[in-house]
Amino acid sequence: MISPEKREVQHWLDSLRGTEDPEPERPGGNRPWLPKNRTGASVAVTVLVVMAGFWIWAFSPLAPSGHPDALYDVAFTEDAEDVCAATVAAADRLPGAAEATGPEDRARQIHTSTPLFEEMVAELRAEASQVVGADADLLNAWLADWDTYLGDRRAYAEILAGGSDPPFTVTARDGDAVTSYIDIFAEVNAMPSCATPEDV
Template identity: 35%
Template sequence: MSLPVGRPPYPDGRAAPSRRGGPVWWATAGILVAVAVVVVVPIGFVWTHTTHDHDQEIESSPIREVTESACATMSATVAAKAAPPGAPVEAQARAIREQDAAVTVMVARVRELDRDLRADDRPTNAWLADWETLVEARERHAADLAAGRRPHFVIPTADGKPITGRMNSVGLSCTVPPQLVDLR
């Protein structure tokens, strides 16, 4: 005995509906896939970005608290220690070094935090290294001024871009004060 080809009929002779493959089935499947994409993808995106360390942002609360407090103190000191326009070269070099001392204190305060805590929040140590690089470049500028040379200050770069861009974009309320990079 052979099985009938196609769909077996209902007792009244009508053909049984297709379970898959008809236009209604495909339309329903398409709508369900579209809804899943519209709902699931954003939820996955939000979950990923709220539960994982962002490589470019300092997120640890203890680090943020110490850093932002130390940065506020540093910024106020840098502004207060700025050499007035037209100041003698010796005063300019002294102002640069006093400002650099304020940055060094800020970096030291953050480095006092637990090493593992800093390592777990990826950009923290790189951000601190950028501040140290800026201080080193400013110190060379101050030394050239004190030696009677006429230096031209250039902000250090990484990957062809000024490090200050990276320093200002770690998600902190701490930006490089303009007095640190506007050296004439």
């Protein structure tokens, strides 16, 4: 005598082959989780394939990182990191704050280094002009924050040139310093050299 479980499996296999179940089903012996025809089997297989495909995609580099500042255009981020790294290296070769003899000398240092970062932002903006869609909107906002930060540097240099020596402060946006937005964006998109410099 064939057990009810084996009969159900045999029935399912026979249905896939298009043959009849060799033995009649016993009342109450059906297993609802076994497809009873080819259509049901096809649906089950399709569902499994879709689920497997989703998880493969979710753990692949093609899936979004989930951070709202993440860019899809990896080519831009790689080029931007190269541009920023070269600028930071050039700025590092200039005299630092520790070498300044007073506020006026410090002002001259900032006046010398700030144009390097202005050129960097101009080059990044030229690169960003080739980016489209949501990435373009993110980049425009980020570069606007850079413009604000550079304006703060120039304003601070003017204060130092007048003989005062207050702490350097930056403009706030939505309650946070613009430098925090610049730095988070750079970190999320693997552009560490594009964070705000620490030379002021």
